[in-house]
Amino acid sequence: MSEPDDKQSARELIAKYALEHFEYFRTPDGTPYAQRAGHPVARPMKSQGVAGSHRQELMLDMFHEGLGVFSGTAMKEALDLIEALTLRGELREVSLRVARCSATPGVTWLDLGRDDGQSVRIAPGGWEVRTPKVHEVVWRRTQLTGELPIPESGHGLAGIDRLWGLCNFSDAESSALAVAWLLGCLDPTVPVPAPFLTGPQGAGKSTSARMLTRVIEGMSADLRRAPKDEDGLITAVAAGWITPLDNLSHLSADMSDLMCCIVTGAETLKRALYTDGDVHRSRYRRPLLLTGIDVGVIRPDLGERLLHLKLERPERRRPEADLWADFADALPAILGGVLDLAAEARTQQVETPTDLRMADFAHLCSQFDHVHHLGAVAAYRASLDDLTDDVIEGDVLAQTVLQYAATMGTAPAQQSSTAWLDIFTRLYSGSSEDSAYRPVPKGWPTTGKVLSDRLKRLQPTLAARGVIVEWGRRSRQEDPGRSRFIEITSKPTARL
Incomplete structure (x- = not known):
């Protein structure tokens, strides 16, 4: 290492240079970051990832400016001091791909993944491409942050038509929901349902999922196999904005519950490495995308967080190289069209449908309909109706409850959970044309408590078919022991 003329120690020279050329801060969860002055992308100070660490960035800058090559010890001591200074410094949020604007409410940003930091500012009524200021947004990037082309303005729905021409959606409802989902992906404040692309073999599910x-x-994004455990899925979710899982054939109960958390938001806590009492927090709420022909039983809570997008086999096949060349050529217009729709939709003052669970996405669909009248809200309801049927078809208990409700009339019936279990078991196992006795299937409730818990999970699904399940406790006058009961009421309901 070359000694500085003024005999400053190496670590002092490194620290002085770093503080003059970079800004250092911590995120609310305590992670220290370094950000080059005037550039919107920050690097975690402790990262050694493939994108390069801040230590490597600092070493290259000082070498190129002729300040010499410094030992690892001097560099570590200087960066340790700077990291300690961030404890009393500024707190900033860092965002991945999509972010809300810290300076202006109602404005969001899209990171184009470019080296120059240019991004898209999306406001109600319009969008523009420029480099964000530090007080507006700070980006972080990973290996999965691909580069997007500069979008072309003025296309609107014509840009979306180019996307529809490349995908194999079987109906207008699926096409409208796909666009509504893309609009939701541009707003980090809106939890969006996960599109579930289904169709026969050869329908282009994987290709359409890649395009979306x-x-x-960006063009470097690709589909992934579903991880086998929670840690694998959380790692995949943390590394990118959209998590596309391809060719699902089975969803375990734990994986289904985890996907519900990813769609609506949650966090995990783990012990930090090389510590006894510190923890590492992972917060996540990301857009999911799933493909598959059949994933088996869909649990009710996940069914309410899915969008059923149907595809069909194309009449004419094209070489994949030609297809992706057309998509790459159309991507600036497609992205510009989505941005045009997002900016226009955000100006619309509409009422939020109150009967749909994911009200923010339903509100977005209403804004989209107000602009182009493509029936996104009706398509969303139809999608949920289809998924309700899938849940019922995969749950024998739900089928048995609906069978009982079809014969009970409109008067409510109250029974203990144990009595209801006996009623449903007898109904399922009763005589039929084929057999005088039918054994209950695997997974059938074995106690009244298990039945009650299963009915709580099925409550929204049954309510969608006009069967209301409620829990209560009898008054002391009716029953000195104040026993609990489950009340089932059958009400007529109209199907879509």
Whole structure:
């Protein structure tokens, strides 16, 4: 290492240079970051990832400016001091791909993944491409942050038509929901349901899923196999904005519950490495995208967080190289069209449908309909109706409850959970044309408590078919022991 003329120690020279050329801060969860002055992308100070660490960045800058090559010890001591200074410094949020604007409410940003930091500012009524200021947004990037082209303005729905021409959606409802989902992906404040692309073999489910993903994540994005455990899925979710899982054939109960948390938001806590009492927090709420022909039983809570997008086999096949060349050529217009729709939709003052669970996405669909009248809200309801049927078809208990409700009339019936279990078991196992006795299937409730818990999970699904399940406790006058009961009421309901 070359000694500085003024005999400053190496670590002092490194620290002085770093503080003059970079800004250092911590995120609310305590992670220290370094950000080059005037550039919107920050690097975690402790990262050694493939994108390069801040230590490597600092070493290259000082070498190129002729300040010499410094030992690892001097560099570590200087960065340790700077990291300690961030404890009393500024707190800033860092965002991945999509972010809300810290300076202006109602404005969001889209990171184009470019080296120059240019991004898209999306406001009600319009969007523009420029480099954000530090007080507006700070980006972080990972290996999955691909580059997007500069979008072309003025296309509107014509840009979306180019996407529809490349995908194999079987109906207008699926096409409208796909666009509504893309609009939701541009707003981090809106939890969006996960599109579930289904169709026969050869319908292009994987290709269409790649296209939808690459509108937001760039041409380098690809589909992934579903991880086998919670840690694997959380790692995949943390590394990118959209998490596209391909060719699902089975969803375990734990994986289904975790996907519900990813769609609506949650966090995990783990012990930090090389510590005894410190923890590492992982917060996540990300857009999911799933493909598959059949994933088996869909649990009710996940069914309410899915969008059923149907595809069909194309009449004419094209070489994949030609297809992706056309998509790459159309991507600036497609992205510009989505941005045009997002900016226009955000200006619309509409009422939020109150009967749909994911009200923010339903509100977005209403804004989209107000602009182009493509029936996104009706398509969303129809999608939920289809998924309700899928839940019922995969749950024998739900089928048995609906069978009982069809014969009970409109008067409510109250029984203990144990009595209801006996009623449903007898109904399922009763005589039929084929057999005088039918054994209950695997997974059938074995106690009244298990039945009650299963009915709580099925409550929204049954309510969608006009069967209301409620829990209560009898008064002391009716029953000195104040026993609990489950009340079932059958009400007529109209199907879509």
